[in-house]
Amino acid sequence: MQILLKKLFQSNVNIEVIDGKLDIKAPVGVITEDILNEIKFYKKDLIDFFSRYKGDSEYIGIPKAPESESYPLTASQRRLWIMSQLEGGSLAYNxxxxxxxxxxxxTDKFEESFRLLINxxxxxxxxxxxxxxxDIRQYIIPGEQLDFKISxxxxSFAENQQEAIAKYIEKRNQEIFDLEQAPLIRASLLKLKEQEYVFFLSMHHIIGDGWSMELLVSEVVEA
Structure with a gap:
């Protein structure tokens, strides 16, 4: 959440909590769809944060989040990390x-589009x-250092194509993510026939949720 706070601070966005809900004031055009989705993702943590530091005033500005080698986990990330360790990297979080x-x-341009998305x-x-x-912390690897490839x-020549693809997807989704190795996301492009493919994506719940998965798929498809 520190990274999001920094973005909002630099963009002159201010947040307050009114009746348990976030109230956001920002210059026109600053709140992009990506930033809005990040705010949705950290909504509970933002409410908790600004409720704690509200004080006597009904209005509070966002404190500056300094550059750092690492950042603290959100409450939800910490819960997921602990549960993943206790359950041996449970597949329930894929x-x-x-x-x-x-x-x-x-395929080369498609993979490059995905790399740009990750960046x-x-x-x-x-x-x-x-x-x-x-202490468990979150770290961000620079885009140029990230090794990512789409399988x-x-x-197209499989006898029972749908069954073969279903088995492939099931096998890929059974692979456990190592939370110490970025990216916590995998992708495959499966050819059905000429000009028809299945794009498969899997990510760990600690870096996203249902809406972010849909967002990623739509961004890649539209790229």
């Missing part, structure tokens, strides 16, 4: 999504590990 794509797809969203470059004090598979 979030899969798939969409059918039609048209002539250049735009810091949360997709975030990983989690203990610092030298033993490409051709199912």
């Amino acid at each position: 979030m899969p999504g798939a969409v059918t794509l039609k048209g002539n797809i250049d 735009r969203h810091e949360i997709l470059r975030t990983y989690f590990k203990a610092d030298n004090k033993g 490409s598979e051709d199912f």
Whole structure:
């Protein structure tokens, strides 16, 4: 959430809590769809934060979040991290999504579009590990240091295509994420026939939720 607070502060956005709800005041055009989705993601944490520091005034500005090597976890991230460790990286926190794509797809350009998407969203470059004090922190790897590739598979000659694809997706979704290794997201482009594909995406719940999965799929498809 520190990263979001920094963005909002630099954009002259102010937030207050009124009757338990966020009230946002911002210059016209500042609240983009991406920022709005981040606010939705951290809504509960923002309400808790600004409620604690509200004081006597009904209005409070956003404090500046300084540049840092790492950032504290949100309450929900800490819960997910602990539960993942206790349950041995439970597969229950893998979030899969798939969409059918039609048209002539250049796989290299498609992969590059996804890399650009990852560069735009810091949360997709975030990983989690203990610092030298033993506290779990979130770190953001620079985009140029991230090694990410989309797996490409051709199912156009499979005898039972739908069953083969279903088994492939199930197998990929059974792979456990290492929370200390970014990105906590995987993608596959599965060829059904000429100009028809299935795009499969899986991410760990600690970096997103249902709406962010839908957002990512739509951004890649529209790229």
